[in-house]
Amino acid sequence: MSTTQPASEADSSDPKRRRPGQLETQVVTILVEAAGPLTPGEVRDRLDPTGGLSYSTVVTTLTRLFDKGAVSRQRDGRAYRYGAVRDAAALVAERMSRLLAAEADHTSVLRRFVGTLDERDEQILRTLLGEHPDT
Template structure:
């Protein structure tokens, strides 16, 4: 999993397409299934997919003259990597950073966090 999992707007739309409609999509497949974007050039999507592959966020395999792309991980794994990377880059108190984050959490989000912590504790015992 890449250490820097930050995505630009178009990269996010392309990754959403890979997650929703993949695996093994060609550039044309991605273009045909992308949502919420205006007409983009084939070469633009090809460049974005190539960049995602170089970042380790997508995997590609040769299929004749074309490449087929698959997301290298799930949405959830990518989000976890981004959170971990952010926390690792905090030079100050990580606990204080987490407290600031959690101060804005809704009751439902806090319930989800409690359930996730309980599951992790069960796995580690």
């Protein structure tokens, strides 16, 4: 009997592997910080100057972000140039909202989420909730 893990389990512990949504967040951050819209090649060069990230991965990520309304794009010759519509924090917040909306028991999800926060983040959340009193 083999004790090796299936490839999918082994890959999830790979420190070089990005977390879900991490590449999108990195791409949006690059676009926010850029002086103007960037081509996929320019995004790739800023993301990974060593060239380990494929051009097609960047194009796919930018296309998904465009479909979500997180980036804009404009034709530039045969290619597109992309610009940020929202910042990375808005993208992560939207992802969190979608995940919460997918679960019927919001109370349990939120309780468990708050339970995983460190003291600093829990205090930030309490402060933010205090700024929005019940109406």
